[in-house]
Structures are given as C-alpha cells and as structure tokens.
Amino acid sequence: MAIWFSGMSDHETAVLTQVMARSGDMIDLSEISGKTVDKHSTGGVGDKTTLIACPIVAACGGKIAKMSGRGLGHTGGTVDKLASIPGYRTELSREEFFHTVETCGISLIGQSGNLAPADKKLYALRDVTATVDSIPLIASSIMSKKLAAGASAILLDVKTGSGAFMKTQEDAIRLAQTMVAIGEEAGRRTVALITDMDVPLGCGIGNSIEVAESAAVLRGEGPADLREVSLALAANMLYLIGKGTEAECRSLAEHAIEDGSALATLCRMVRAQGGDARVLTGERAFSAAPFVREVRATEDGFLTRMDAEAIGEVSVVLGAGRETKESVIDPAAGILLHKKYGERVQAGESLATLCTSREEVLAEAERRYQAAVEIGAAAPAPRPLIFARVEKDRIERFGGEGK
Ligand code: URA
Numbered sequence: 001m002a003i004w005f006s007g008m009s010d011h012e013t014a015v016l017t018q019v020m021a022r023s024g025d026m027i028d029l030s031e032i033s034g035k036t037v038d039k040h041s042t043g044g045v046g047d048k049t050t051l052i053a054c055p056i057v058a059a060c061g062g063k064i065a066k067m068s069g070r071g072l073g074h075t076g077g078t079v080d081k082l083a084s085i086p087g088y089r090t091e092l093s094r095e096e097f098f099h100t101v102e103t104c105g106i107s108l109i110g111q112s113g114n115l116a117p118a119d120k121k122l123y124a125l126r127d128v129t130a131t132v133d134s135i136p137l138i139a140s141s142i143m144s145k146k147l148a149a150g151a152s153a154i155l156l157d158v159k160t161g162s163g164a165f166m167k168t169q170e171d172a173i174r175l176a177q178t179m180v181a182i183g184e185e186a187g188r189r190t191v192a193l194i195t196d197m198d199v200p201l202g203c204g205i206g207n208s209i210e211v212a213e214s215a216a217v218l219r220g221e222g223p224a225d226l227r228e229v230s231l232a233l234a235a236n237m238l239y240l241i242g243k244g245t246e247a248e249c250r251s252l253a254e255h256a257i258e259d260g261s262a263l264a265t266l267c268r269m270v271r272a273q274g275g276d277a278r279v280l281t282g283e284r285a286f287s288a289a290p291f292v293r294e295v296r297a298t299e300d301g302f303l304t305r306m307d308a309e310a311i312g313e314v315s316v317v318l319g320a321g322r323e324t325k326e327s328v329i330d331p332a333a334g335i336l337l338h339k340k341y342g343e344r345v346q347a348g349e350s351l352a353t354l355c356t357s358r359e360e361v362l363a364e365a366e367r368r369y370q371a372a373v374e375i376g377a378a379a380p381a382p383r384p385l386i387f388a389r390v391e392k393d394r395i396e397r398f399g400g401e402g403k
Contacts, residue, residue: 004131013136013178014185020144021186023118027065027150032101034063035241038151039233040142042175043075045163045312046200046337050078050108051214052230055266057237058105059256065101067111067149071321071329074163074312076210079110084208084286084331088275104269116144135171139178146183153189153240156180157233160387161198163308169194169387176390184392189240194388195229199306199341202226206320206334206355208279208286215280218263225340229385231257236389289332289355293362297345301375306341310372317365318356330357335369342380 008016029036037057041047054064071077079090090110092100100107119141126132146154156179159165160172176192183190202223204213216222217230231253238249256262267277278284315321319330336353339345351373354365389396 001129001131003137004134007134008136010178010181011185013140014182016136017140017143017147017182018186020116020118020122020140021147023144024114024116024148026148027113027115029063029065029150029152032063032065032098034061035153036063036065036151037153037155037237037241038064038066038146038149039155039157039237040146041157042142042159042165044159044197044201045074045076045308045315046202046205046210046226047076047157047159047197048078048081048202048204048210048214048226049157049230049233051081051211051266052217052226052262053234053237054106054108055218055269056230056234056253056256056262058269059261059265060238060243060252062105062237062241062243063101064106064108065097065151066106066108067115068108069111072325073323074309074316074321076205076207076312076315076321078108080329081207081210082108082275083329084211085270085275085279088270089273092273100269100272104272105265106269107273108269109273115148119144135175135178138165139175139182143179143182143186147186147188151188153237154183155233155237155240156190156192158192158194159197160194161196161308162310163200163312164197173388173390173395176388177395180390180392190392191236191240192390193232193236193386194390195232195386196383197308198383200308200311200337201229203337203340204334205311205315205337206318207329207331209332209334209336209355211279212286215263215266215282218257218266218280219282220257225385227257232386287332289330289334289357291356291359291362293354293366294350295352295354295366295369297339297347297349297351297375298370299347299375301345301377302379303339303341303343303345303351303373304376304378304380305374307372310368311335314354314365314368314372317361317368318354319358319361333357342382344379345375
C-alpha cells in the first residue's frame with residue numbers, strides 16, 4: 001500500500017524485482033549456443049506478433065527459448081493460439097525444449113516450472129487490496145517472470161489504448177521506462193516499443209484464425225498493420241542481440257519474410273513439436289467453426305471507432321477466450337474483421353464475420369459488436385501504429401496525438 005501511494009525509485013524497483021525473480025526457478029539458458037532474446041507483450045486483441053516476430057529473429061540467427069502465457073479475459077494468449085495447430089505440443093521436457101531451440105533456433109511452449117512464485121502471492125494481495133494499478137508493482141511483476149525465464153535480451157511491447165492495460169500513452173511510456181531500467185540493472189539488454197491497441201491488430205481475432213493470419217504475413221501476405229508492428233518488433237529484437245544498426249536489422253527482418261526463411265523456421269519448429277505445419281503453408285485449412293454470422297453496417301460513412309477491449313470481449317462470448325481460468329477455449333471461434341478503423345463503409349456491407357461452435361451466442365455477440373463500433377460522416381485522423389521507442393536513458397517519440 002505504501003508503494004501504491006509513494007512509488008519507488010528505479011533502483012528500489014529493480015531490487016524488488018530481482019528478489020521476486022529469485023523466489024523460484026531461474027532458467028539457465030547459457031548452454032544454448034548464440035544469443036537468446038525474449039519478447040513480452042502487455043496484452044492485446046488480435047496481438048499475434050510473437051508468431052511472426054520470433055520466427056523472423058530465429059531465421060536471422062537469434063535464439064528464442066520462450067515460454068508464453070494463456071489468455072484471460074479480452075486478451076488472447078500465445079499458448080492457446082499454438083494449441084490450435086493440430087498435434088502441436090505446448091508442453092516439452094527441458095531436454096526437448098533445449099533440443100528444439102538448438103535445432104530450429106526457436107521453441108515456443110507454455111509456462112512450466114515454478115517461475116517467480118513471489119509474484120503470484122504479491123499479485124493475489126494486490127488484487128484484494130486494490131493496488132494492482134501501481135507502475136512499479138506492475139513493472140516488477142512482469143519483469144520478475146522475464147528475468148527468471150533466462151534470456152540475455154528482452155524486447156517489451158507495451159500496448160496503449162482502449163484494449164490495453166495502459167490506457168494512455170504517458171502511462172505506457174512510464175511503465176516502459178521502469179521495465180527497461182529493471183532489465184538493464186539486471187544485466188539484460190532491454191528495449192520497449194509503445195504500440196497502439198486502441199483498435200485490434202490485424203484482421204483476425206481467435207486462436208486458429210490468428211495462427212492462419214500470422215502464417216499469411218510470413219508468406220508475404222496479410223494485413224499491413226500487423227506486418228509493420230511485427231517487423232518493428234523483430235528488428236528491435238535483432239538490434240538487442242547485436243545484429244546491426246536499427247536500419248540494418250529492419251532489412252534483415254524484411255528479407256527473412258521475402259526469402260521464406262522465417263516461414264520455414266516456424267514450420268520446422270511446429271513439426272519438431274508434433275504439429276501439422278500444412279496449416280501454415282496453406283496446404284491444409286484449419287477446421288472451420290460451424291456457425292457464422294455477418295455483422296453489417298447500419299449506415300454509410302467511415303468507421304470512426306473500434307473499441308478493442310469490447311471487440312475482445314465479443315471474441316470471448318464466441319468461445320475464443322476465457323472468462324475464468326477454468327473456461328475451455330474453442331480453437332475455431334473468433335472474428336474476421338472486414339473493415340478497420342478509418343475505412344469507408346456502405347450500409348449493408350459486412351463489417352465482420354463472427355465464428356463459433358455455439359449458435360446460441362451469435363445474437364448477443366452481434367449486438368455487442370455493433371455497440372463496439374461507430375460509423376461517422378467524416379474519416380477520422382489516422383493513428384500511428386508505434387508511438388515511441390524506449391531504450392536505456394533514451395525515448396524516441398514518433399508523433400501521434402493519442403491520449
Ligand atoms: N501483468 C502482470 O504480469 N503483472 C501485473 O501486475 C500486471 C499485468
């Protein structure tokens with residue numbers, strides 16, 4: 001409570017974080033050859049960038065030994081997305097995990113072991129004392145798990161906007177600065193990007209839908225916003241492990257999409273973990289949801305609002321996410337967005353397709369989707385995808401009014 005009222009200095013926050021990190025297993029990745037780099041997103045709707053940026057980095061020589069979380073509430077989790085690939089094993093033994101990283105450059109698995117148990121206890125206390133929303137406590141919670149996960153460098157994607165934990169750009173930057181300071185004080189190279197989560201990222205929300213969209217980006221297709229944010233994240237991860245200047249790393253990342261090496265890397269990892277990589281190459285389709293419904297524009301105009309959090313909640317109603325930790329995910333459920341923020345729409349045109357295995361939820365999902373979007377007479381001002389980049393002792397802002 002005292003921290004919630006008074007805050008902490010960067011040094012105090014770093015010390016607390018390191019003690020929390022050491023309260024359980026500290027994963028030792030030192031026997032992996034080459035430089036390991038991890039990525040963390042504060043969570044978003046349609047945020048499947050791990051499935052794109054991490055294979056790009058591995059294709060360029062970085063090593064990714066990454067444990068990812070399950071989704072809860074309106075934000076999805078990488079492990080649930082991966083689990084929608086037929087046969088894919090998200091649980092590996094330590095030996096299998098290390099072997100997959102050595103042979104494929106990358107392994108993505110679910111969280112295992114006993115990482116930062118002090119965080120679980122402190123979070124439970126914060127939850128019942130209304131002290132969750134304290135920047136040093138959020139930063140130490142996130143970074144304790146990242147430090148325990150062992151990578152030598154950490155790229156943070158701090159989301160801001162209606163669908164993000166940090167609703168304003170300034171809070172997102174403060175959280176990013178605190179986490180970068182913690183990482184650097186613990187001897188891990190750390191950079192944060194502040195990226196937009198006022199509208200969902202890409203055009204697909206839902207587990208198999210997001211895997212298919214990620215593979216499309218790696219095949220050189222897919223939505224421009226998702227490709228741009230993924231390339232920026234990948235380039236910064238490559239920068240952190242010394243692959244060149246920011247511009248050189250950006251070219252490396254683009255090239256790994258163009259020459260197909262990033263897609264080949266993802267397919268190799270999926271096969272190594274028992275999955276059917278044909279769903280990534282387009283040779284096989286994911287099982288489709290049995291019930292679909294189009295949400296249609298009620299008038300002519302421009303899409304002036306797409307509330308990311310509310311749209312994420314629609315995906316939960318459809319079965320793509322968890323309301324509670326015990327909820328069961330429907331891998332085929334989700335939303336295909338046909339119109340994004342700023343686009344012109346005509347009355348009767350489809351804004352989105354809702355997909356589910358439970359026909360009875362479609363009417364409620366459609367009502368909520370209509371409430372989450374607004375159609376106005378004039379095109380809204382475009383929003384930047386990336387607002388800022390935070391490195392040790394340095395903030396670059398890329399414009400954009402934001403909130
Ligand atoms: N995510 C975490 O892991 N911890 C927090 O305190 C908030 C978000």
